[in-house]
Structures are given as C-alpha cells and as structure tokens.
Amino acid sequence: MEAAMKFEAHEEVVSFDQEGKVVVNKDSQMSKKLMARRAIEAHLERKRLERDLEDFYAEEI
Template structure:
C-alpha cells in the first residue's frame, strides 16, 4: 500500500513538448493549485538552466 502511495506521489505532472511548451498531465490526482505551481516551477527552472547554459557556452568561446 505504501509503495502505491509513493508511486502516485512521483507521478509525472509536468513535461515539455518538442517546441518547449509546458504540458500538464490532467489525469493526475493532484489539486489544480498544486499542478499549476509545479508547471510554474518547471518553467522557471527551464529558463534558469537555459540562461546558465548560454552563459557557460559563450564564456568558453
């Protein structure tokens, strides 16, 4: 029973499509507010990583 709860907690809620858009798994059992928060966090994390990559890439050139 606990294993099932742990797997449900690690369910993929947010992903990105080929164009970089945020895709939310609407079949998830989370509240709408929590899903929205995860989508915002994923978007901000992706932007931060892109910025860090660009800074690092152009420093080496």
C-alpha cells in the same frame, strides 16, 4: 511495500513537448493549484538552465 506505494503515487505532472512548451497532465489526482505551481516551477527551472547554458558557452568563446 511502502516504497512501491510511494513510487506508484509519484506521477509526472509537468513535462515539455518537442517545441519546449509546458504540458500538464490533467488526469493527475493533484489539486489544480499544485499542478499550476509545478508548471510555473518547471518553466522557471528550464529558463534558468537555458540561461546558465548560454553563460557557459559565452565563457568558452
């Protein structure tokens, strides 16, 4: 029962649209400060992954 409650409490706050822009779920119950932090973290993680992918392909050539 507790696991089900935790799963329901987990909501997707930050996602990316088709153009790669960060989209924040404004209907979330999280504080605005936490939502902003998650958006920044998601953006930085995406940039890091893109850079790692570019480095990987550069090594292949």
